[in-house]
Amino acid sequence: DQQVKQNSPSLSVQEGRISILNCDYTNSMFDYFLWYKKYPAEGPTFLISISSIKDKNEDGRFTVFLNKSAKHLSLHIVPSQPGDSAVYFCAASEQGGSEKLVFGKGTKLTVNP
Amino acid sequence: DTAVSQTPKYLVTQMGNDKSIKCEQNLGHDTMYWYKQDSKKFLKIMFSYNNKELIINETVPNRFSPKSPDKAHLNLHINSLELGDSAVYFCASSQEITTYEQYFGPGTRLTVT
Numbered sequence: 001d002q003q004v005k006q007n008s009p010s011l012s013v014q015e016g017r018i019s020i021l022n023c024d025y026t027n028s029m030f031d032y033f034l035w036y037k038k039y040p041a042e043g044p045t046f047l048i049s050i051s052s053i054k055d056k057n058e059d060g061r062f063t064v065f066l067n068k069s070a071k072h073l074s075l076h077i078v079p080s081q082p083g084d085s086a087v088y089f090c091a092a093s094e095q096g097g098s099e100k101l102v103f104g105k106g107t108k109l110t111v112n113p
Numbered sequence: 114d115t116a117v118s119q120t121p122k123y124l125v126t127q128m129g130n131d132k133s134i135k136c137e138q139n140l141g142h143d144t145m146y147w148y149k150q151d152s153k154k155f156l157k158i159m160f161s162y163n164n165k166e167l168i169i170n171e172t173v174p175n176r177f178s179p180k181s182p183d184k185a186h187l188n189l190h191i192n193s194l195e196l197g198d199s200a201v202y203f204c205a206s207s208q209e210i211t212t213y214e215q216y217f218g219p220g221t222r223l224t225v226t
Contacts (some may be wrong), residue, residue: 009198033158034213043117043203043217046165087154101213103156 003027004092006104014112019077019109020037023090026071030092034101036063040085047088048075080111116140117218119204125224126194134189134221136204144168145187146205146215147179156203162187163210194225 003025013019023033036044039081048063050057050073052064057064077084090104117138126132138145142219146169147159160179161169167179176192204218 025217032213036217042221044207044226045217046214049214091213095211100158100161100171101215105154 002104003030003102004090004104006088006090006092006107008107009105010108012072012102012110012112015082016079019080019084021077021088021090021109023073023075023076023094023104024071025073025079027094027102028071029094030102030106032093032094032095033064033066034075034091035062036089036091036103037084038089044089047103072074073112074093075077082111082113085109117204119218119221120141120185121221122219123224124218125226127226128194130194130195131190131192132223133191134144134202134223136163136189136218137186138185138204138206138216138218140206140216142206142208142216144186144207145181145184146207147189148203148204148205148217150201150220151184152200153192154193160187161210168210185196190203191223193198194223196225197225 034049035047037047038044048062066073087106087108091101091104120135144163146161150156159173162181165181178190181187185201201218205215207215
């Protein structure tokens with residue numbers, strides 16, 4: 001029962017272009033969403049988050065878009081850099097609910113020089 | 114100056130043994146977590162502690178027992194190890210239980226033979 005789905009296991013883009021990573025969720029009670037980045041042999045690191053009261057949050061090269069009606073969010077990285085090559089995890093939570101993060105399986109992004 | 118550290122990084126052991134994984138955070142956070150990342154790459158929460166009190170206890174076999182001697186430490190003890198326990202275990206911490214920006218340790222790869 002995957003409540004958070006990242007249907008693309010991998011994505012490859014050229015340096016300087018836009019990377020778009022997608023995430024879908026099924027639980028309508030989720031109201032806070034996060035993206036984490038993970039390098040090999042390291043733990044995930046927090047990247048950016050968005051509350052359900054917003055539809056966009058931007059932090060430098062990273063922008064997260066939330067479409068509540070479609071239960072879909074996406075992470076845009078512009079411009080993509082080789083150092084962005086990592087696995088990106090989408091996570092969701094129900095504030096005031098179980099207070100736990102539910103993660104997707106991750107998408108491996110490769111940015112080619 | 115590691116924020117969240119785990120020991121050991123790798124652990125290879127035989128079925129039936131009892132083992133422990135240690136976690137320490139120097140961020141002054143109130144809440145700590147244990148996650149399991151299985152072979153399918155799902156990152157799932159196992160436990161969370163807030164100020165040494167157990168808050169989240171997912172459906173985990175009672176062979177797994179977390180112990181929090183103080184706010185900065187959350188250790189994971191596993192009794193009677195089974196093949197299916199092989200996974201990467203991540204410790205994490207956050208400012209409060211309602212803070213979803215969690216800081217992860219580097220992970221402990223447990224292999225049960």
